[in-house]
Amino acid sequence: MKFRTLDVVQIGLYLVALVLLTPLVGGFMANVFSGEKHLMKPIFGKLENRVYKVCRIDPSGEMNWKEYTLALLAFNLVGFILVFIFQEMQRYLPINPRHLPAVSWDLAFNTAVSFVTNTNWQSYAGETTMSYFVQMLGLTVQNFLSAATGIVVVLPFIRGIVRKKTDAIGNFWVDVTRTTLYILVPLSVFLAMVLVGEGTVQTLSNYRNVQTLGGQEQVIPVGPAASQIAIKQLGSNGGGFFNMNSTHPFENPTPLTDFLEMLSILLIGSGLVYTYGKMIGSMRQAFVIWSVMMAMFIGMLSVSLYSEWKFHPAYVSTPTMEGKETRFGITNSVIWEVATTSASNGSVNAMHDSMTPLSGLVALVNMMTGEVIFGGVGAGLYGMFHFILLTVFIAGLMVGRTPEYLGKKIETYEVKMAVIGVVAPSAAILILTAIGSVTHAGLSAINNSGPHGFSEILYAFTSAAANNGSAFAGLNTNTVFYNLTQAAGMLIGRYAVIIPILAISGSLARKKSIPPSPGTFPTDTPLFGFLLVGVIIIISALTFFPALALGPVVEHFLMLAGKTF
Amino acid sequence: MKTTILPAIYLTLVMTLLTGLLYPLAMTGIAQLVFPKHANGSLVAVDGRVVGSEFIGQDFRSNKYFWSRPSAILYDPIPSGASDFGPTSDTLKSLVEDRKANFIRLNHLPSHTAVPAEMIYASGSGLDPDISPEAAELQIDRVAKARGFNAEERQKLIDLVESHIESPELGLLGEPRVNVLLLNLAVDAMNVSRK
Structure with a gap:
């Protein structure tokens, strides 16, 4: 197997498509959020108003940051309870042709937390655990709502910058409703239809028993998959309808579906940066952030491609196809791997556990940055805000200027909050991994010996705290220990980032806006971009280098030396 | 509240x-x-009997058929699964060495043959319906022999494999590949028309 022109073409196509679609989607989202006229308003406008009426929501009412946060938490809590109850009641609920029984309590707890926090970690196999009812009314719904939750958190921050001397940072209910109806639903309808046209299943009938050509019995699982997979890709969710996610031929049947699903992973995350620029009235600011994301993405992609094509276990002479699908080959598996871990998507079209150590390292580092390279829908950008504030602060210290960002003074409170937003998930990853690495409950779940086994545990908790949901899937995490510790990681990784950014948004909105002076450190220059990259890399490298050295780094050298475990 | x-x-x-x-x-x-x-589910039927799905791979063991990739779940889709062995796994190493030796031995290939990577490594879904064109071509002689084909029929088989190669989609996306179930069904049909 050789790296060919075709591979270069596919990488190029992916990047070009992403660049071209970003302003389109980003511009559209800006119109939706600012309540201006847009394409979908005539179609869903009446429905939007009807929703407010039924839910007794006053769409003109504004909230302060605490009310906004409480509304978000309440909304997520109700979602959690519903998904949990649906799983426990599964056998008494309709649309369950396989007569699946209730899900065990710890698994149901883990899954409910997982889907509400936009992590979509799966300790279960969809085709043997979840009824169509749970997949549709439980999981698909949270695919939409957790994505909408992530996206709307960006909006108070924008309002905090644009508005002056006010407590009002928007209305959570309105933001969530608009995001879901105007952005997520239309895109999902489109993608779902293309997926079915290519071969993804979409039916409510039962699985099909067949006798194969070779004379064996085979049960062919089907279900309402396309509708769920579309939003799973677009909303940086990543929880598959089937166990093996987008490696499964019914979830991702052809190279074209693969391309579109892969594009959907980064589409909204990338578009939101454009939306940000449009709404704060400075495309230059947004362009610097977007360029930082793109540059880091290309860097990570290059390392992973190099590793997968160049290195292989000493006992074979070809790049490894373990865990990869023939129709996607190596290059598409790597683009997906880098995209899904940059965004907090977590869907996979190849098994990360079986990739070369340096590719695994790239996936880990992508998640350890807090997933700010495009990132989860909304989550990537608000995670980036934390880093931007830290960078502004550090730059201010270096040159002795009072830190400001877009006319707003950055003071002790904002910096404290930004530090919490960056440190909390990292601390959760390291502490939980440490617990997993020394307890019997943690160690008994690993599938590979040697440094790779440690990588499996590190990956699991990184994925949880980064709300990614992809896995070094060899680790058997459907145990009470992992179901609960993972859930803790997911909750910290979600809300210890969201609450600080909302607090910052509230604080920014209350401040007056000061015009830029010669003392202002400009944040729309390449210099700032470089500083931002530096801060991101230094913070994640300092935090995680020791752990990475024990896992993928040492495994890389052992693999080259021909050592196996 | x-x-x-x-x-x-x-x-x-x-x-x-x-x-x-x-x-x-x-x-x-x-x-x-x-x-x-x-x-x-893109079901495929022969004489009105459903024999599988175009997208879900099957386990072929008979010499009369082209073989699919190794699968961690032996093509039992309930549920789908992969091996999740890492590159420094001992188990993977011995599996790969066995598969390579078996593929060469059972297809009567010269011992230095480069066996395509997908035939020695298991897929991600465990249900990969495809193999590479090279992997199909390396199996032609075995299938022809097991079915007792003469030279002319063997040539037909070669053409059949050729015609089952799917190019990258739109000429740009994905890898060239052969759907094993569809190919085997075509080979069966060829046998029937012979009789």
């Missing part, structure tokens, strides 16, 4: 109805109307 909890409950229920019921049902309805074959 009431002003927060009540809208949270109402909005969750309304959205559950819209995105959890209306949306998937509408998609199912349209899919069943416009793409009934694909929506129901």
